[in-house]
Amino acid sequence: MGKAAVAGVGQLPFKARYADKTYFSLAFEAVKQALDDAGLSPKDVGSVVYAIYSEPLLRQGFPDIFLHDYLGMQGKTGLKVAAAEATGGHGIYAAVSQIASGMADCVLLLAVQKVSDLYDFHTGSRGDGLLKAASLFPEYTWERPVVPNNIAHLTGTCLVPHMDKYGSPTVEQIARIAVKNHQNALLNPQAQLKLNLTVEDVLNSRIIAWPTTLYECCLYGDGAAALVLVSEEKARSLPHPPVWVTGTALADHSLHRLEPRMLGRVPGVAKAARDAYGQAGIKDPLRELDVVELQDLISGLELIMYEELGLCPAGEGGRLIDEGVVLRDGLLPVNPHGGCVACGHVPGVCEVSSMGDVVLQLQERAGALQVPLHHGQGLVASTCSAASFGAVTIFKRES
């Protein structure tokens, strides 16, 4: 199997709305940034993976074929992947597979999503328009008529059972995770929401689905991000030191089948992490990684993900925030860019952007967001709002 490296990163700021851009232009700008960063041109690209999470939200079936033309990729391989909020993780899996198998030596991974064109003409709200369209996502026959949306789903099937079983995380620990990520976003020029919040602010904000409060919920918006991935041979002649993808694994575990033993778990992430660690030769992730980016779709989920990623034993996620382990200056910073609650949550895009963030960290190009490097390894993990998909990718800089 060949090795794959990230050669270039393109990221647009997360915004509640890009009124001045269509998704074509957002995609183009992210791709141009990534190609420029890699010192490559569109002609060098052999294949494109489109990580596009939702066609209904974008108001376009098969957007990949129209983008393929706009990006100057006519006649080349194009592959669209969609896996809810784990779309980016599935996308890099597809891109790395093409390089590792020798089918391509330069693959462009593009994530783009524009949801802010949705509108509810009855209420005059774009947010309501989005919620209405997103109601397609719960299982349609058995869940949609009785499940209001994903925040309640994730809180009811994952967070509350975990709290019941272990007595943790506590509501204070969950709020501290939200504060950590909101504080981290203050330093991030790409972040969508910059609020200087305290634990009290978070706990006193509106309850959305008890115990999850408003400031513990992910955002929604528009954005685009791109990575250029290349083979080992091609990586040697590029401007930046290559960052290798040393592990990439998927494990999808539909929690529409709600078995009592799976309540409170994110089983896909646990399995994907085990597989990715095996590929990367990681035995003790807490002490071998320098940075982790994961999807805090609700802040309580972040603490449960620590456990699923093997950063601590089951039931002890709260300890990592109590002891400051996951803070920007802690042993293992988690979501130093602000996470989904503050930096932005554009499914597919936020993971590919997080991968770009980790690559920039490992190349010491993260500016004010730079974390100390000791091992040269970082991780991106994602799931979805029903905790069903699991994707884990591990990056390592040239040693």
Add this chain to the structure above:
Amino acid sequence: MEVRYEYRGEYLVSYGETSKFFREVLLNKQLYGSQCPSCRKVWMPPREHCSDCYVETQWVPFSGQGTVLSCTYCFYASINEEEMEAFGDIPFVLAVIKLDEADTCFLHNVVARQRRVGVIKTGTRIHVAWKEKREGKVSDFYFVPDEDI
């Protein structure tokens, strides 16, 4: 420049192999699950095939009694008007429910007299209740606590 567009998809959905479940809900106020003849697992929601054993399941009636395994109080209504009626006022309870005879569980609403966080909780015993006007959907029924709370 912005301009109005509207997309609306309408469906006349076949429940196919799950039709019996909804017919029984609609006509007889009876919940059914499906049991695998091989591993004996009882599926709810029912499925025609046991995904573990790859054999056809058999219909089994439920008593309608069950337990809340987990729940959250939702402080917002669904944006879809047709379903708002099922949820009632906020906060409403979205619960993971395990029926006594089933091995798998499902999400549904529990309606108690008091709409207050903590009234319905993990371990609360519940039973099925039926809407007067039913249309063959999972929102034709809901659950209420056994205890008058």
